[in-house]
Amino acid sequence: MSKLSTVVDRRDAKLSMAHLYVGYVAVLIGAIAGLLQTFVRSGAITLPAGIGYYQLLTAHGILLALVFTTYFIVGFLYAGMSRTMGRFYDLPYRLGWLGFIIMTAGTVLTTIMVLLNEGTVLYTFYAPLKASPWFYIGLTLFIVGSWVAGFGMFRQYFIWRRVNKGKLSPLFSFMAIMTMVLWLVATLGVAVSVIFQFIPWSFGWVDTINVLLSRTLFWYFGHPLVYFWLLPAYIAWYVVIPKIIGGKIFSDSLARLSFVLFLLFSIPVGFHHQLLESGISPFWKYIQVVLTFMVIIPSLMTAFSLFAMFELSGREKGARGLFGWVKKLPWGDARFFAPFMGMLIFIPAGTGGIINASNQLNQMVHNTLWVTGHFHLTVASTVALTFFGISYWLIPHLTGRTLTKRMNLFANIQTILWTVGMFFMSGAMHTVGLFGAPRRTAYTTYGDHPDALGWIPYEVTMAVGGTILFIAVLLLMYIVVNLAFFAPKGVEEFPIGEVAEAAERTPAVLENWRLWIAVSACLILLAYTIPVIDMLEHSPPGSTGFKLW
Amino acid sequence: MKMHRSEIIWLTISFGMLLGFMLITGYQTFALGMGPPSNQETIDPQKVDQTAPFDNPGLKKVGEKEYEAVMTMQIFSFNPNEIEIPAGSTVHFTLTSKDVVHGFQVVGTNINAMVPPGYIQKISQKFDKPGEYLVLCNEYCGAGHQAMTMKIIVK
Ligand code: HEM
Ligand SMILES: [Cu+2]
Ligand SMILES: [Cu+2]
Numbered sequence: 001m002s003k004l005s006t007v008v009d010r011r012d013a014k015l016s017m018a019h020l021y022v023g024y025v026a027v028l029i030g031a032i033a034g035l036l037q038t039f040v041r042s043g044a045i046t047l048p049a050g051i052g053y054y055q056l057l058t059a060h061g062i063l064l065a066l067v068f069t070t071y072f073i074v075g076f077l078y079a080g081m082s083r084t085m086g087r088f089y090d091l092p093y094r095l096g097w098l099g100f101i102i103m104t105a106g107t108v109l110t111t112i113m114v115l116l117n118e119g120t121v122l123y124t125f126y127a128p129l130k131a132s133p134w135f136y137i138g139l140t141l142f143i144v145g146s147w148v149a150g151f152g153m154f155r156q157y158f159i160w161r162r163v164n165k166g167k168l169s170p171l172f173s174f175m176a177i178m179t180m181v182l183w184l185v186a187t188l189g190v191a192v193s194v195i196f197q198f199i200p201w202s203f204g205w206v207d208t209i210n211v212l213l214s215r216t217l218f219w220y221f222g223h224p225l226v227y228f229w230l231l232p233a234y235i236a237w238y239v240v241i242p243k244i245i246g247g248k249i250f251s252d253s254l255a256r257l258s259f260v261l262f263l264l265f266s267i268p269v270g271f272h273h274q275l276l277e278s279g280i281s282p283f284w285k286y287i288q289v290v291l292t293f294m295v296i297i298p299s300l301m302t303a304f305s306l307f308a309m310f311e312l313s314g315r316e317k318g319a320r321g322l323f324g325w326v327k328k329l330p331w332g333d334a335r336f337f338a339p340f341m342g343m344l345i346f347i348p349a350g351t352g353g354i355i356n357a358s359n360q361l362n363q364m365v366h367n368t369l370w371v372t373g374h375f376h377l378t379v380a381s382t383v384a385l386t387f388f389g390i391s392y393w394l395i396p397h398l399t400g401r402t403l404t405k406r407m408n409l410f411a412n413i414q415t416i417l418w419t420v421g422m423f424f425m426s427g428a429m430h431t432v433g434l435f436g437a438p439r440r441t442a443y444t445t446y447g448d449h450p451d452a453l454g455w456i457p458y459e460v461t462m463a464v465g466g467t468i469l470f471i472a473v474l475l476l477m478y479i480v481v482n483l484a485f486f487a488p489k490g491v492e493e494f495p496i497g498e499v500a501e502a503a504e505r506t507p508a509v510l511e512n513w514r515l516w517i518a519v520s521a522c523l524i525l526l527a528y529t530i531p532v533i534d535m536l537e538h539s540p541p542g543s544t545g546f547k548l549w
Numbered sequence: 550m551k552m553h554r555s556e557i558i559w560l561t562i563s564f565g566m567l568l569g570f571m572l573i574t575g576y577q578t579f580a581l582g583m584g585p586p587s588n589q590e591t592i593d594p595q596k597v598d599q600t601a602p603f604d605n606p607g608l609k610k611v612g613e614k615e616y617e618a619v620m621t622m623q624i625f626s627f628n629p630n631e632i633e634i635p636a637g638s639t640v641h642f643t644l645t646s647k648d649v650v651h652g653f654q655v656v657g658t659n660i661n662a663m664v665p666p667g668y669i670q671k672i673s674q675k676f677d678k679p680g681e682y683l684v685l686c687n688e689y690c691g692a693g694h695q696a697m698t699m700k701i702i703v704k
Binding site for chain 2: 052054120122126128129211212215254274275276277278279280281282285286289290293296297300301304308354358359360361362363364366367368435436438439440441442443444446447449451452504538539540541542543544546548549
């Protein structure tokens, strides 16, 4: 094989960029909705005729949590695989475009249904609220499209392994495949629910739906979904950041091991979103709580690896003392600074997650604004800031331009604005959530109840934070457009770290997919078989659909 | 696979803490009965009004300072929409939904439970402090979700 180019092939770059464009358009529209939400909730405005608060919230959830994340991830992984394994072969390349087209058709269809107010069921679409069948069909297409994109990556990886017999796959590509395997296994749950429950029911082919089963299938998907967001950020932290800071990857095998653990433990844990639900026994809830705690381990390993890598590279540059290496980090480099703020925010974010998952402690926070505050730290800060940080070099790399000093400065300001805005918005959400303010609720004082009146100052703080965040989004859009269309031509590096020499050889078992998928399946069966059989055997008569908006 | 010694220490300490959390929550759940609301009884969601005890919702005294509150939840209200009890009473709530999924949350207490249609949910709470407790639905249930509220008056 010819020597690998360090620049992503032009053709692959276009495919990747197509995904990023859609992703960033989703960010802009989603952010407008988010800003309006904070204004409505604080009582500052009422929406102009026709638009409902819950319609906006549905759009916000779908555009940011599903569309932005998935498109960005697929685009990033395609680019990274092309960079580390070489130009995509024809079939996997075509699958990439086919996936893009199917996904986009689904996104457009679902968005139209939301705009027509035919799908105001929020992005979790809990039955028996019933949207138009086309809303669910759009979601199905979206998921199927992402599968096709995943098959493209699997195919590329498969061919590479055949051509490079006996060689260890590049770390980036291994991790990309792990992310897409996780996604495939996770989305099976929601696909089964949408195809066999929601679509026939919303068309009226069947009268009723099994509500608890649909919720269980949703959350079978809903938790690994958050790891699907997180793993690409971890890829950047493990593989890209070391190169940017002039260090080495701490350990290839531990990095791979942590990704294997994510596949194993991030799926059989969905009950931690259903802890307060009737119809599921406390025993099985608790089993899944324990499994949830297991999935914290690979994140702890990641935290260790990262800080070890920071310290080692700092010392190599001559840092002394316990914390001297902190000064050696490239704070002025947005490619480092944005993801680093994401890592930092993950400390309180992860702590909040442990609280949410702690069985009965969940009663304190479930469905309050605390939870909304929590995931604006996890996905909307840790993951989002890392994705923004990736974009600052990935977009110019793919469009044949460079990240200028000026854009780098703007990107650093963006990061600071985002962090400050989120501090206010998420901080207020966490606090007022503990006082009991519910999430997913339009402006209300509950008949001027003193408790609810006491929440308003916090909701105003949310609006202040939301405004700062919105300004940050506008700045982000400026940077993205500049990097995509106007920045000076040149070659921006696609940073890929090398493994530290001291690190030991990676055991081949880590790349044994059959083994890990089998173990993952066993854990899923262990966690779900009995409670789901229980659910089916003791299920109440089903529910008819309701359109209540 | 070799791990660095400090990594082993880091993982041992942090996982030790997690193990502690698990043991405490497990002990509270199974030994002290403090687990999250998980009642398993079912009901036909189309026939709530005809099914006991929901054919007669309301507050019933079941003992000294002990009450059962049988309540239905439907868009966008609770039935009954106000209950009154003396301070120091324990109330056992028996809840079900007549339509979509609702949430039952009493601000200022630990009461927080999901009430999906087809199931009877149960949760108990002792009300020591007098006051007007705000009860709200915390699961999106439609356009009037923010109006779904009731009061518990503790005298
Ligand atoms: C301009 C920045 C943003 C603002 C002002 C904002 C604001 C908000 C507000 C006020 C809510 C919900 C309130 C409620 O429950 O009633 C919300 C919900 C949500 N946000 Fe954001 N947000 C922003 C960015 C993001 C980003 C970047 C993401 C994800 C990548 C995100 C994901 C979500 C999700 C998943 C929900 C929950 C939707 C639901 O409950 O159905 N947000 N946001
Ligand atoms: Cu989860
Ligand atoms: Cu509600």
